[in-house]
Amino acid sequence: MNLIITNIFFSIISIILVFTTPSGYSYNFCTSIGILFVLQNILYFYFDDKKSLVCFEFFFAISFGITNFVYPIFYFPTNPHVAFFSFPFNTAVINKATALAYLGYTFFLLGVTKMIHLNRYKPQKPDFRFNLTIFEIFFLITLITFGLYMYFGGLDAIRSVYSGHGDIRKVGVYSYFNNLFTVVCFLLAIFLFKIDKSKRIFYLSFVAVFSFLILSTGSRGYVLGLGSILMVSYANNIKKIPFYKIVTIVFTGAFVLFVIVNVRNKNLSDGTWLTFLSKMKLSSTFDIFMDLIINNRNLYVLIDYGDKNQFTFFSGMLVDIFSPIPGMTGFLVRTLNVPVELITGGALPTYLQFGHDSSFGLGTNMIGEAYISFGIMGIILFCYLIGHIIKITYYASRYNVYAYVIYYILVSHAVFYPRAPILYNPRSLIWSLLLTYAVFSITKYQEKKELQD
Numbered sequence: 001m002n003l004i005i006t007n008i009f010f011s012i013i014s015i016i017l018v019f020t021t022p023s024g025y026s027y028n029f030c031t032s033i034g035i036l037f038v039l040q041n042i043l044y045f046y047f048d049d050k051k052s053l054v055c056f057e058f059f060f061a062i063s064f065g066i067t068n069f070v071y072p073i074f075y076f077p078t079n080p081h082v083a084f085f086s087f088p089f090n091t092a093v094i095n096k097a098t099a100l101a102y103l104g105y106t107f108f109l110l111g112v113t114k115m116i117h118l119n120r121y122k123p124q125k126p127d128f129r130f131n132l133t134i135f136e137i138f139f140l141i142t143l144i145t146f147g148l149y150m151y152f153g154g155l156d157a158i159r160s161v162y163s164g165h166g167d168i169r170k171v172g173v174y175s176y177f178n179n180l181f182t183v184v185c186f187l188l189a190i191f192l193f194k195i196d197k198s199k200r201i202f203y204l205s206f207v208a209v210f211s212f213l214i215l216s217t218g219s220r221g222y223v224l225g226l227g228s229i230l231m232v233s234y235a236n237n238i239k240k241i242p243f244y245k246i247v248t249i250v251f252t253g254a255f256v257l258f259v260i261v262n263v264r265n266k267n268l269s270d271g272t273w274l275t276f277l278s279k280m281k282l283s284s285t286f287d288i289f290m291d292l293i294i295n296n297r298n299l300y301v302l303i304d305y306g307d308k309n310q311f312t313f314f315s316g317m318l319v320d321i322f323s324p325i326p327g328m329t330g331f332l333v334r335t336l337n338v339p340v341e342l343i344t345g346g347a348l349p350t351y352l353q354f355g356h357d358s359s360f361g362l363g364t365n366m367i368g369e370a371y372i373s374f375g376i377m378g379i380i381l382f383c384y385l386i387g388h389i390i391k392i393t394y395y396a397s398r399y400n401v402y403a404y405v406i407y408y409i410l411v412s413h414a415v416f417y418p419r420a421p422i423l424y425n426p427r428s429l430i431w432s433l434l435l436t437y438a439v440f441s442i443t444k445y446q447e448k449k450e451l452q453d
Helices: 003-019 027-047 056-068 070-075 091-112 116-121 132-151 154-162 173-194 197-215 221-237 243-265 285-293 296-308 313-321 328-336 348-354 366-396 401-413 426-452
Strands: none
Touching: 003 027, 003 091, 027 056, 027 070, 027 091, 056 070, 056 091, 056 285, 056 296, 056 366, 056 401, 070 285, 070 296, 091 296, 091 366, 132 173, 132 197, 132 426, 173 197, 173 221, 173 401, 173 426, 197 221, 221 243, 221 401, 243 285, 296 348, 296 366, 313 328, 313 366, 366 401, 401 426
Protein backbone atom coordinates (compact mmCIF):
# COMPACT_ATOMS: atom_id res chain seq x y z
CA MET A 1 0.00 0.00 0.00
CA ASN A 2 1.26 3.49 -0.85
CA LEU A 3 1.38 5.31 2.48
CA ILE A 4 1.76 8.70 0.83
CA ILE A 5 -1.59 8.32 -0.93
CA THR A 6 -3.17 6.87 2.22
CA ASN A 7 -2.00 9.76 4.41
CA ILE A 8 -3.01 12.34 1.79
CA PHE A 9 -6.48 10.78 1.89
CA PHE A 10 -6.67 11.08 5.69
CA SER A 11 -5.32 14.65 5.51
CA ILE A 12 -8.11 15.63 3.11
CA ILE A 13 -10.66 14.07 5.47
CA SER A 14 -9.18 16.04 8.40
CA ILE A 15 -9.46 19.31 6.44
CA ILE A 16 -13.11 18.57 5.63
CA LEU A 17 -13.80 17.79 9.29
CA VAL A 18 -12.30 21.12 10.40
CA PHE A 19 -14.55 23.11 8.09
CA THR A 20 -17.68 21.07 8.81
CA THR A 21 -17.27 20.83 12.57
CA PRO A 22 -20.56 21.12 14.48
CA SER A 23 -20.53 23.75 17.21
CA GLY A 24 -20.35 22.76 20.84
CA TYR A 25 -19.69 19.18 21.87
CA SER A 26 -20.70 16.00 20.05
CA TYR A 27 -19.75 12.61 21.41
CA ASN A 28 -20.27 10.97 18.04
CA PHE A 29 -18.12 13.57 16.26
CA CYS A 30 -15.22 13.23 18.72
CA THR A 31 -15.48 9.45 18.73
CA SER A 32 -15.43 9.36 14.94
CA ILE A 33 -12.20 11.37 14.95
CA GLY A 34 -10.76 9.01 17.57
CA ILE A 35 -11.58 6.02 15.34
CA LEU A 36 -9.98 7.71 12.32
CA PHE A 37 -6.87 8.41 14.43
CA VAL A 38 -6.57 4.76 15.48
CA LEU A 39 -7.24 3.46 11.96
CA GLN A 40 -4.66 5.73 10.37
CA ASN A 41 -2.04 4.67 12.90
CA ILE A 42 -2.77 0.97 12.35
CA LEU A 43 -2.28 1.43 8.60
CA TYR A 44 0.85 3.52 9.06
CA PHE A 45 2.67 1.19 11.45
CA TYR A 46 1.57 -1.94 9.62
CA PHE A 47 2.77 -0.84 6.19
CA ASP A 48 5.76 1.30 7.20
CA ASP A 49 9.02 -0.51 6.47
CA LYS A 50 11.16 0.72 9.35
CA LYS A 51 13.30 -1.88 11.05
CA SER A 52 11.43 -1.56 14.33
CA LEU A 53 8.04 -0.45 15.62
CA VAL A 54 9.87 1.42 18.39
CA CYS A 55 10.56 4.85 16.91
CA PHE A 56 9.70 8.52 17.38
CA GLU A 57 6.33 8.08 15.69
CA PHE A 58 5.33 5.25 18.03
CA PHE A 59 5.85 7.21 21.26
CA PHE A 60 4.49 10.39 19.69
CA ALA A 61 1.31 8.65 18.49
CA ILE A 62 0.54 7.23 21.94
CA SER A 63 1.17 10.54 23.67
CA PHE A 64 -0.71 12.58 21.06
CA GLY A 65 -3.77 10.33 21.19
CA ILE A 66 -3.95 10.37 24.97
CA THR A 67 -3.36 14.12 25.15
CA ASN A 68 -6.00 15.12 22.60
CA PHE A 69 -8.67 12.44 22.23
CA VAL A 70 -9.16 10.55 25.51
CA TYR A 71 -10.83 13.37 27.46
CA PRO A 72 -13.60 14.28 24.98
CA ILE A 73 -14.46 10.62 24.39
CA PHE A 74 -14.01 8.94 27.77
CA TYR A 75 -14.11 11.69 30.43
CA PHE A 76 -16.22 14.66 29.31
CA PRO A 77 -19.50 12.69 29.08
CA THR A 78 -19.18 11.19 32.60
CA ASN A 79 -16.51 13.06 34.55
CA PRO A 80 -15.96 16.48 32.92
CA HIS A 81 -14.31 18.12 35.94
CA VAL A 82 -11.57 15.57 36.49
CA ALA A 83 -8.20 17.00 37.65
CA PHE A 84 -7.32 20.35 36.02
CA PHE A 85 -10.55 20.32 34.04
CA SER A 86 -12.17 21.69 37.21
CA PHE A 87 -10.69 25.04 36.14
CA PRO A 88 -13.15 26.77 33.80
CA PHE A 89 -12.76 26.53 30.01
CA ASN A 90 -15.02 27.04 27.00
CA THR A 91 -16.63 23.66 26.26
CA ALA A 92 -18.07 25.06 23.02
CA VAL A 93 -14.68 24.63 21.31
CA ILE A 94 -14.25 20.92 22.10
CA ASN A 95 -15.40 19.69 18.67
CA LYS A 96 -13.33 22.26 16.80
CA ALA A 97 -10.25 21.66 18.96
CA THR A 98 -10.52 17.89 18.49
CA ALA A 99 -10.79 18.32 14.71
CA LEU A 100 -7.79 20.68 14.67
CA ALA A 101 -5.75 18.21 16.69
CA TYR A 102 -6.51 15.47 14.16
CA LEU A 103 -5.68 17.88 11.32
CA GLY A 104 -2.24 18.44 12.83
CA TYR A 105 -1.63 14.74 13.31
CA THR A 106 -2.55 13.81 9.74
CA PHE A 107 -0.06 16.35 8.41
CA PHE A 108 2.58 15.09 10.85
CA LEU A 109 2.15 11.57 9.44
CA LEU A 110 2.19 12.97 5.91
CA GLY A 111 5.48 14.71 6.67
CA VAL A 112 7.06 11.65 8.28
CA THR A 113 6.01 9.17 5.59
CA LYS A 114 8.89 7.88 3.49
CA MET A 115 9.31 8.96 -0.11
CA ILE A 116 10.49 6.50 -2.77
CA HIS A 117 13.85 8.19 -3.27
CA LEU A 118 14.75 7.55 0.38
CA ASN A 119 14.76 3.75 -0.06
CA ARG A 120 18.49 3.57 -0.57
CA TYR A 121 19.07 5.32 2.75
CA LYS A 122 17.09 2.85 4.80
CA PRO A 123 19.20 2.55 7.97
CA GLN A 124 20.24 -0.73 9.52
CA LYS A 125 23.13 -0.09 11.90
CA PRO A 126 24.62 3.42 11.64
CA ASP A 127 28.12 3.23 10.16
CA PHE A 128 29.65 6.67 10.82
CA ARG A 129 33.02 6.95 12.58
CA PHE A 130 32.83 6.32 16.32
CA ASN A 131 35.25 5.01 18.93
CA LEU A 132 35.41 4.36 22.67
CA THR A 133 37.43 7.54 23.32
CA ILE A 134 34.51 9.66 22.17
CA PHE A 135 32.16 7.80 24.49
CA GLU A 136 34.56 8.10 27.43
CA ILE A 137 34.76 11.86 26.98
CA PHE A 138 30.96 12.10 27.08
CA PHE A 139 30.98 9.94 30.20
CA LEU A 140 33.58 12.14 31.91
CA ILE A 141 31.58 15.29 31.13
CA THR A 142 28.45 13.58 32.48
CA LEU A 143 30.16 12.79 35.79
CA ILE A 144 31.53 16.32 36.15
CA THR A 145 28.26 18.11 35.33
CA PHE A 146 26.19 15.82 37.56
CA GLY A 147 28.66 16.31 40.42
CA LEU A 148 28.44 20.11 40.04
CA TYR A 149 24.66 19.89 39.75
CA MET A 150 24.52 18.10 43.10
CA TYR A 151 27.17 20.38 44.66
CA PHE A 152 25.15 23.49 43.89
CA GLY A 153 21.99 21.98 45.37
CA GLY A 154 20.19 20.90 42.23
CA LEU A 155 18.67 17.71 43.61
CA ASP A 156 17.42 19.46 46.75
CA ALA A 157 15.93 22.30 44.70
CA ILE A 158 14.02 19.97 42.38
CA ARG A 159 12.90 17.81 45.30
CA SER A 160 11.58 20.96 46.99
CA VAL A 161 9.63 21.93 43.86
CA TYR A 162 7.93 18.54 43.58
CA SER A 163 7.18 18.39 47.28
CA GLY A 164 5.20 21.62 46.94
CA HIS A 165 7.65 23.87 48.82
CA GLY A 166 9.70 25.29 45.95
CA ASP A 167 9.22 27.52 42.92
CA ILE A 168 9.74 25.83 39.57
CA ARG A 169 10.66 29.19 37.99
CA LYS A 170 13.51 29.82 40.40
CA VAL A 171 16.87 29.65 38.60
CA GLY A 172 20.21 29.04 40.26
CA VAL A 173 23.73 28.03 39.25
CA TYR A 174 22.58 24.42 39.43
CA SER A 175 20.13 25.06 36.57
CA TYR A 176 22.91 25.39 34.01
CA PHE A 177 24.63 22.23 35.21
CA ASN A 178 21.29 20.44 35.15
CA ASN A 179 20.84 21.41 31.50
CA LEU A 180 24.38 20.34 30.64
CA PHE A 181 24.10 17.08 32.55
CA THR A 182 20.80 16.20 30.87
CA VAL A 183 22.17 16.89 27.39
CA VAL A 184 25.40 14.94 27.91
CA CYS A 185 23.65 12.02 29.60
CA PHE A 186 21.26 11.85 26.65
CA LEU A 187 24.31 11.74 24.35
CA LEU A 188 25.69 8.95 26.52
CA ALA A 189 22.46 6.98 25.99
CA ILE A 190 22.42 7.81 22.27
CA PHE A 191 25.84 6.24 21.73
CA LEU A 192 25.64 3.51 24.37
CA PHE A 193 24.84 0.76 21.88
CA LYS A 194 27.68 1.85 19.62
CA ILE A 195 30.34 0.58 22.04
CA ASP A 196 31.46 -2.98 22.73
CA LYS A 197 28.93 -5.17 24.51
CA SER A 198 31.36 -6.04 27.32
CA LYS A 199 31.54 -2.36 28.36
CA ARG A 200 27.87 -1.49 28.15
CA ILE A 201 26.85 -2.87 31.55
CA PHE A 202 29.39 -0.67 33.34
CA TYR A 203 28.14 2.53 31.74
CA LEU A 204 24.51 1.48 31.85
CA SER A 205 24.79 1.04 35.62
CA PHE A 206 25.85 4.68 35.95
CA VAL A 207 22.94 5.79 33.78
CA ALA A 208 20.63 3.76 36.06
CA VAL A 209 22.06 5.46 39.17
CA PHE A 210 21.60 8.91 37.61
CA SER A 211 18.02 8.00 36.71
CA PHE A 212 17.23 6.74 40.20
CA LEU A 213 18.59 9.89 41.84
CA ILE A 214 16.62 12.19 39.53
CA LEU A 215 13.49 10.06 39.85
CA SER A 216 13.76 10.22 43.65
CA THR A 217 13.12 13.97 43.46
CA GLY A 218 9.74 13.39 41.79
CA SER A 219 10.92 14.62 38.39
CA ARG A 220 10.11 12.20 35.57
CA GLY A 221 10.92 14.07 32.37
CA TYR A 222 14.60 13.15 32.32
CA VAL A 223 13.88 9.45 32.92
CA LEU A 224 11.18 9.31 30.25
CA GLY A 225 13.47 10.95 27.72
CA LEU A 226 16.37 8.68 28.61
CA GLY A 227 14.19 5.57 28.48
CA SER A 228 12.82 6.52 25.06
CA ILE A 229 16.34 6.97 23.68
CA LEU A 230 17.55 3.64 25.06
CA MET A 231 14.58 1.71 23.68
CA VAL A 232 14.78 3.19 20.19
CA SER A 233 18.59 2.99 20.07
CA TYR A 234 18.53 -0.65 21.17
CA ALA A 235 15.92 -1.51 18.55
CA ASN A 236 17.86 0.24 15.78
CA ASN A 237 21.37 -0.85 16.75
CA ILE A 238 20.93 -4.26 18.35
CA LYS A 239 17.67 -6.05 17.59
CA LYS A 240 13.95 -5.53 17.18
CA ILE A 241 11.84 -5.45 20.36
CA PRO A 242 8.76 -7.74 20.23
CA PHE A 243 5.40 -5.98 20.28
CA TYR A 244 4.22 -7.61 23.54
CA LYS A 245 7.35 -6.38 25.30
CA ILE A 246 6.79 -2.87 23.98
CA VAL A 247 3.23 -2.81 25.32
CA THR A 248 4.37 -4.23 28.66
CA ILE A 249 7.11 -1.62 29.01
CA VAL A 250 4.79 1.26 28.09
CA PHE A 251 2.02 0.34 30.55
CA THR A 252 4.41 -0.66 33.33
CA GLY A 253 6.36 2.56 32.94
CA ALA A 254 3.18 4.65 32.89
CA PHE A 255 1.88 2.96 36.04
CA VAL A 256 5.19 3.39 37.90
CA LEU A 257 5.29 7.09 37.03
CA PHE A 258 1.64 7.44 38.09
CA VAL A 259 2.52 5.90 41.46
CA ILE A 260 5.45 8.31 41.82
CA VAL A 261 3.11 11.25 41.26
CA ASN A 262 0.85 10.03 44.06
CA VAL A 263 3.66 9.16 46.45
CA ARG A 264 5.38 12.51 46.06
CA ASN A 265 2.07 14.31 46.80
CA LYS A 266 1.07 12.26 49.84
CA ASN A 267 2.33 14.73 52.44
CA LEU A 268 1.03 17.90 50.82
CA SER A 269 -1.52 19.99 52.64
CA ASP A 270 -5.05 20.29 51.23
CA GLY A 271 -5.64 23.13 48.81
CA THR A 272 -2.39 22.82 46.84
CA TRP A 273 -2.59 22.01 43.14
CA LEU A 274 -0.59 18.81 43.47
CA THR A 275 -3.37 17.18 45.47
CA PHE A 276 -5.44 16.83 42.32
CA LEU A 277 -3.87 13.54 41.32
CA SER A 278 -3.20 12.22 44.80
CA LYS A 279 -6.91 12.47 45.64
CA MET A 280 -8.06 10.67 42.52
CA LYS A 281 -9.20 7.10 42.63
CA LEU A 282 -8.07 4.87 39.79
CA SER A 283 -11.52 4.61 38.20
CA SER A 284 -10.24 4.09 34.67
CA THR A 285 -7.18 2.61 32.98
CA PHE A 286 -6.64 6.03 31.43
CA ASP A 287 -6.14 7.57 34.88
CA ILE A 288 -2.51 6.44 34.85
CA PHE A 289 -2.00 8.76 31.85
CA MET A 290 -3.59 11.78 33.55
CA ASP A 291 -0.37 13.80 33.24
CA LEU A 292 -0.98 13.74 29.49
CA ILE A 293 -4.77 13.97 29.52
CA ILE A 294 -4.85 17.19 31.58
CA ASN A 295 -3.10 18.99 28.73
CA ASN A 296 -6.22 18.58 26.62
CA ARG A 297 -7.67 21.47 28.60
CA ASN A 298 -4.81 23.62 27.34
CA LEU A 299 -5.83 22.81 23.77
CA TYR A 300 -9.34 24.13 24.44
CA VAL A 301 -8.06 27.24 26.21
CA LEU A 302 -5.59 28.08 23.43
CA ILE A 303 -8.07 27.47 20.59
CA ASP A 304 -10.56 29.70 22.37
CA TYR A 305 -7.87 32.36 22.90
CA GLY A 306 -6.79 32.17 19.25
CA ASP A 307 -10.36 32.70 18.07
CA LYS A 308 -10.74 35.84 20.17
CA ASN A 309 -7.31 37.47 19.80
CA GLN A 310 -4.72 38.28 17.18
CA PHE A 311 -2.18 35.59 16.34
CA THR A 312 1.02 35.89 18.35
CA PHE A 313 3.33 34.74 15.52
CA PHE A 314 6.91 34.35 16.78
CA SER A 315 6.51 36.92 19.57
CA GLY A 316 4.96 34.27 21.80
CA MET A 317 8.05 32.05 21.60
CA LEU A 318 10.96 34.50 21.81
CA VAL A 319 12.32 32.88 24.98
CA ASP A 320 12.24 29.46 23.26
CA ILE A 321 14.05 30.78 20.18
CA PHE A 322 16.86 32.33 22.20
CA SER A 323 16.96 29.71 24.97
CA PRO A 324 20.29 28.18 23.79
CA ILE A 325 21.96 31.49 24.82
CA PRO A 326 22.40 31.68 28.64
CA GLY A 327 20.85 34.75 30.25
CA MET A 328 18.68 35.73 27.29
CA THR A 329 15.37 35.23 29.10
CA GLY A 330 16.15 37.95 31.64
CA PHE A 331 17.46 40.24 28.90
CA LEU A 332 14.30 39.85 26.82
CA VAL A 333 11.99 40.49 29.79
CA ARG A 334 13.90 43.62 30.77
CA THR A 335 14.14 44.92 27.22
CA LEU A 336 10.55 44.26 26.14
CA ASN A 337 9.08 45.04 29.57
CA VAL A 338 6.36 42.38 29.30
CA PRO A 339 5.43 39.43 31.51
CA VAL A 340 7.71 36.52 30.71
CA GLU A 341 4.66 34.31 30.14
CA LEU A 342 3.70 36.31 27.03
CA ILE A 343 6.98 35.64 25.25
CA THR A 344 7.48 32.05 26.42
CA GLY A 345 5.97 29.11 24.58
CA GLY A 346 3.83 27.01 26.89
CA ALA A 347 3.21 29.65 29.55
CA LEU A 348 0.01 31.25 28.24
CA PRO A 349 -2.55 28.76 29.69
CA THR A 350 -1.09 29.26 33.17
CA TYR A 351 -0.98 33.04 32.71
CA LEU A 352 -4.61 33.16 31.60
CA GLN A 353 -5.72 31.17 34.66
CA PHE A 354 -3.42 32.46 37.42
CA GLY A 355 -1.76 35.61 36.11
CA HIS A 356 1.91 36.54 36.26
CA ASP A 357 4.53 34.62 38.22
CA SER A 358 2.47 31.59 39.23
CA SER A 359 4.33 29.12 41.43
CA PHE A 360 3.25 26.21 39.21
CA GLY A 361 2.21 25.65 35.62
CA LEU A 362 -0.77 24.06 33.89
CA GLY A 363 1.31 23.02 30.89
CA THR A 364 0.35 23.56 27.26
CA ASN A 365 -0.55 21.79 24.01
CA MET A 366 1.46 21.82 20.77
CA ILE A 367 -1.61 22.09 18.52
CA GLY A 368 -2.97 24.97 20.57
CA GLU A 369 0.43 26.67 20.49
CA ALA A 370 0.59 26.39 16.70
CA TYR A 371 -2.96 27.76 16.42
CA ILE A 372 -2.42 30.89 18.54
CA SER A 373 0.78 31.57 16.60
CA PHE A 374 -0.34 31.16 12.98
CA GLY A 375 -3.86 29.72 12.92
CA ILE A 376 -4.89 26.67 10.90
CA MET A 377 -2.03 27.10 8.44
CA GLY A 378 0.35 27.16 11.39
CA ILE A 379 -0.94 23.76 12.54
CA ILE A 380 -0.55 22.30 9.05
CA LEU A 381 2.91 23.71 8.37
CA PHE A 382 4.46 23.09 11.80
CA CYS A 383 3.15 19.54 12.09
CA TYR A 384 4.24 18.67 8.55
CA LEU A 385 7.67 20.20 9.20
CA ILE A 386 8.13 18.24 12.43
CA GLY A 387 7.29 15.02 10.61
CA HIS A 388 9.60 15.91 7.72
CA ILE A 389 12.51 16.59 10.08
CA ILE A 390 11.94 13.25 11.82
CA LYS A 391 11.94 11.47 8.45
CA ILE A 392 15.07 13.17 7.10
CA THR A 393 17.13 12.73 10.27
CA TYR A 394 16.06 9.09 10.64
CA TYR A 395 17.23 8.15 7.17
CA ALA A 396 20.32 10.35 7.30
CA SER A 397 21.33 8.89 10.68
CA ARG A 398 22.93 5.95 8.87
CA TYR A 399 25.80 8.03 7.57
CA ASN A 400 25.74 11.35 9.46
CA VAL A 401 26.48 11.58 13.18
CA TYR A 402 24.72 14.96 13.54
CA ALA A 403 21.52 13.61 11.98
CA TYR A 404 21.89 10.65 14.34
CA VAL A 405 22.08 12.99 17.35
CA ILE A 406 19.19 15.18 16.18
CA TYR A 407 16.93 12.18 15.66
CA TYR A 408 17.57 10.72 19.11
CA ILE A 409 17.29 14.06 20.89
CA LEU A 410 13.91 14.40 19.21
CA VAL A 411 13.09 10.84 20.32
CA SER A 412 13.75 11.94 23.91
CA HIS A 413 11.03 14.60 23.38
CA ALA A 414 8.52 12.32 21.63
CA VAL A 415 6.32 11.66 24.68
CA PHE A 416 6.35 15.31 25.73
CA TYR A 417 5.94 17.00 22.37
CA PRO A 418 2.10 16.86 22.25
CA ARG A 419 2.01 18.68 25.60
CA ALA A 420 4.80 21.13 24.78
CA PRO A 421 5.40 24.32 22.76
CA ILE A 422 5.97 23.87 19.02
CA LEU A 423 9.60 24.93 19.47
CA TYR A 424 10.11 22.46 22.27
CA ASN A 425 13.48 22.70 24.02
CA PRO A 426 15.77 23.99 21.24
CA ARG A 427 18.44 24.39 23.92
CA SER A 428 18.85 20.61 24.20
CA LEU A 429 19.14 20.27 20.44
CA ILE A 430 21.68 23.06 19.93
CA TRP A 431 23.81 22.19 22.95
CA SER A 432 23.90 18.49 22.03
CA LEU A 433 25.09 19.33 18.51
CA LEU A 434 27.74 21.72 19.81
CA LEU A 435 29.01 19.14 22.31
CA THR A 436 29.05 16.43 19.65
CA TYR A 437 30.99 18.69 17.30
CA ALA A 438 33.48 19.62 20.02
CA VAL A 439 34.11 16.03 21.18
CA PHE A 440 34.37 14.62 17.66
CA SER A 441 36.72 17.46 16.65
CA ILE A 442 38.97 16.86 19.66
CA THR A 443 39.27 13.14 18.99
CA LYS A 444 39.78 13.71 15.27
CA TYR A 445 42.57 16.20 15.98
CA GLN A 446 44.16 13.78 18.46
CA GLU A 447 44.05 10.92 15.95
CA LYS A 448 45.60 13.13 13.27
CA LYS A 449 48.34 14.22 15.63
CA GLU A 450 49.14 10.62 16.58
CA LEU A 451 49.42 9.68 12.90
CA GLN A 452 51.84 12.53 12.29
CA ASP A 453 53.99 11.44 15.24
